[in-house]
Amino acid sequence: MTADRHWSDPLTPSEIVEITALVRADDRIGAEPRFWGIAVEEGLARSLAPGQGRPVRLVVMNPAAHAAWEVTGWTSGTDRVEASLASWSPVDAKRPGVSSDEARAIARAAREHPLLKEALAKRGITDTTHVWVDPESITGFEPEDLADRRLSWGTVWYRKSADDNGYARPVAGLVPILDLETLDIIRIEDHGVIPMASEGGNYRSGTWGPDRHVAPLEITQPEGPGFTVEGHRVTWQNWSFRIGFTHREGLVLHDIAYRDGDVERPVLRRAAVNEMYVPYLDADPTAYRKNFFDWGEYGAGPLTASLELGCDCLGEIHYFDAHVLDGVGEAQTITNGVCLHEEDSSILWKHVNTRTGEADVRRSRRLVISFFATVANYDYGFYWSLYQDGSIELEIKLTGILSVSGIDDGKMPAFGRMVSPNVQAPTHQHYFAVRMDTAIDGPKNRLVEVHAEVEEDEELNPWGNAVKMVSEVIASEKDAGRMADASRAVHWRVENTERTNRFGESTAYRLSAMHTTRLFAKPGSIVERKAPFVSKHLWATAYDPNERFITGDYPNQAPLEAEGITAWQQADRPLDGAELVLWPIVGVHHYPKPEEWPIMPVHRIGLRFEPDGFFTRNPSLDLPPSSGGDHCHAPTAGSGGAVAEGHAFHGHDAGGHEHHDHSAHGHHGHEHHGH
Incomplete structure (x- = not known):
């Protein structure tokens, strides 16, 4: 070291x-x-x-x-x-997560097993070299007679050729029950022969016709990047932080701070995506068991994709390699596992003074720290963005290939959508549990929930339009499972309990959960009991070094409901003035579309963490006007219908007086997005 x-x-x-x-x-x-x-x-x-x-x-x-x-x-x-x-x-030997090496070993053994070969032969498949078997986590669905064994169950796929997309051809009706320790098929459920998909699902260039022409879009930074990297410490604009990486969570950010004048003010001690839960909501015999803790049962670290294999980031880029322990005990390097780069992000702030003809605009720039994880068919991108106004965003990008099932001729899916002949995509959900160890202006923080209410006192609200914002301090853990509610404008403040701003308010950051859903499963069902943390949109705990993961240390084949955050809450520790850990739950209800086949355009979800009384005023007032060069100009007369330079805008101000704006109108720049 x-x-x-x-x-x-x-x-x-x-x-x-x-x-x-x-x-x-x-x-x-x-x-x-x-x-x-x-x-x-x-x-x-x-x-x-x-x-x-x-x-x-x-x-x-x-x-x-x-x-x-x-x-x-x-x-x-x-x-x-x-x-x-x-x-x-x-x-407990059943409960460690499944490595990619263990998954490959059981897949190879299953493909050559007599029981599976016999079942495949009934479907006309005699050459198993093009068969895939994906071992899936079985937590909650273990057969009673096999409860003490380290198990998995398999989804089976078929490729007609080596370059075929196997995930487009599910072998319907087959469910092998697998012993991970002995690498054996214990038994096979066969729910009947269903015709195979008659249409391929290849998504490579040229498969569905010639590629369209796309004009070049160049991202240039002639002065180089605006960030500085020293080892794993990064500084950019007024931000500083450290980049970490773990087997369970993948990318982790540490010690995020914002320089305010000469003072380095802490914001977050730690931030990471702590768990991912994906329940499928279909009673089909080859789909009802599909519900995964992709981090706790497999691990984000070894699933991280090397970004040297594509064009994931643009511009001046700094890559960090990631190192993981594989399933056989060897150190493996994921080249370019984490990407660091800057992006233009449209307008940060703008105002046109129509009385003077002056316009002020500042373009937003963000620093993006990202990594991608490939979990069999799905690909997930995780993008932490730092902004010049002190805001932090997490954007999660869902893409890859839908997990599908076979369906018989002439039938329509009851709990999903048709995406190809004899292929249905079940309705499912994606939940991401985020861990944020807060440090707003220091270690002692509190959580406050804020919502809107109409003022009912007629003396205070004679016109019926007054609304008050009501704050509730979440004093202890028994009350620290919270729900987002856009109908009441719910958001949360993380306040420092020892520092105030010039208005006498506690310095704070605001957390907004823009993307949430609820679990559509019956109370008491295995799907509901396996992941009780999805019942709320935000959890809070007092920091405990032993409480690392929202589902507990070993969720694979764990007893349902017994561990993780709902168990920790029973301690009911005080939260006012604590080292606070927030666990926001970002979720999406995915009702598939045919347009998401055979590969899914990116779907974006996320959360936002922004200053709320943390600064004295807008901290981005010191940004210089954007020069823009050739990319930021006002068009001249005749340029495609834009208003020509020098033409006045005629209007009236609030007092009815005519005013003239002699500023040029037109396009003020092109947005460059680097993903």
């Missing part, structure tokens, strides 16, 4: 290797151990000086012995202290 490495920096390959070498030397893990993740123990590490060894924990399994352990240890440091192991704690 180098002297300047910060505790929050991603683990390096050398740190991963030195710990796994010590674990491998222990006889209890057997001849063919499996691993699931290594991470810095943040609660211990965040007080360490640069260069010290870091506390870590990893999970190792011995499938032959039906055993698993959580192992803790320390990486080596510049003080020449060698790496060491500290403890081995047994873990």
